Amino acid sequence: MKGDGCAEMRLLIQADMDGELRPAEAARVGAHLETCADCTETQARLTALSEQLRREVPYHTASAALRARVAALAMSEAPTVARAVTVPRASWWQRLSRPRLGPLAPFGAGFAIAACLALVLVLPRGDGLTDTVVAGHIRALQPGHLMDVVSTDQHTVKPWFDGRLTFAPPVKDFKAVGFPLEGARLDYLADRQVAALVYQRQQHLIDLFVWPDDGHFDHGPAEGSRSGYNFLRWSRDGMAFWAVSDLNAPELADFVRLWQAN
Numbered sequence: 001m002k003g004d005g006c007a008e009m010r011l012l013i014q015a016d017m018d019g020e021l022r023p024a025e026a027a028r029v030g031a032h033l034e035t036c037a038d039c040t041e042t043q044a045r046l047t048a049l050s051e052q053l054r055r056e057v058p059y060h061t062a063s064a065a066l067r068a069r070v071a072a073l074a075m076s077e078a079p080t081v082a083r084a085v086t087v088p089r090a091s092w093w094q095r096l097s098r099p100r101l102g103p104l105a106p107f108g109a110g111f112a113i114a115a116c117l118a119l120v121l122v123l124p125r126g127d128g129l130t131d132t133v134v135a136g137h138i139r140a141l142q143p144g145h146l147m148d149v150v151s152t153d154q155h156t157v158k159p160w161f162d163g164r165l166t167f168a169p170p171v172k173d174f175k176a177v178g179f180p181l182e183g184a185r186l187d188y189l190a191d192r193q194v195a196a197l198v199y200q201r202q203q204h205l206i207d208l209f210v211w212p213d214d215g216h217f218d219h220g221p222a223e224g225s226r227s228g229y230n231f232l233r234w235s236r237d238g239m240a241f242w243a244v245s246d247l248n249a250p251e252l253a254d255f256v257r258l259w260q261a262n
Contacts, residue, residue: 134226137207137244147183169195169210204247213240232256
């Protein structure tokens with residue numbers, strides 16, 4: 001029979017699969033799974049359920065009202081401290097290295113289905129770099145995924161990338177004109193790591209994706225909209241830039257002009 005500790009562990013297992021645990025908590029889950037066959041089976045069943053949902057649940061474009069609600073929820077969860085804070089996430093190999101055993105079972109199905117469907121409904125469908133970039137912005141809006149380093153100081157954010165990327169992304173702050181820098185994160189788009197700088201305009205978040213302009217990403221429209229999210233792309237000083245936000249197109253264009261003029 002499962003002990004009281006297993007009841008708590010079942011909640012932590014789901015959070016660990018979603019990459020929401022700090023390293024110490026993820027390590028505690030890993031240690032528990034090494035000695036508890038019941039929780040190991042639970043983790044395997046949840047993994048199988050998640051994979052089945054990804055294969056079989058149809059994708060639908062979210063309505064503007066739903067996207068606005070998700071964005072508002074994400075904003076309510078976002079930290080607003082002005083100092084640098086590193087937000088650790090469970091590494092991909094910690095999750096993938098655990099055994100996946102047992103058949104699909106109904107345990108935890110309601111919770112897992114709700115979580116997966118929320119993401120499925122929000123992500124836009126389609127192919128190409130534009131859809132990949134917009135989907136990266138939408139994924140980041142989920143609580144706990146927006147920033148790896150939280151800081152309003154560009155001189156803190158810029159050196160944070162040192163050793164984490166093979167290039168040095170430019171970092172600027174436009175707080176004085178209403179586009180404050182909030183932080184940054186590492187992201188992965190189209191088979192490579194990119195820098196993501198996070199800015200805010202009132203209640204709207206702006207992701208600015210940056211990577212070396214080596215021609216690999218030099219395609220797709222320069223501006224437009226996908227599923228209610230506006231985007232603009234440009235190149236400068238050997239770097240490619242994509243700005244993505246639910247901010248209205250004229251104000252997003254103002255943000256881009258600030259970047260290009262400074």
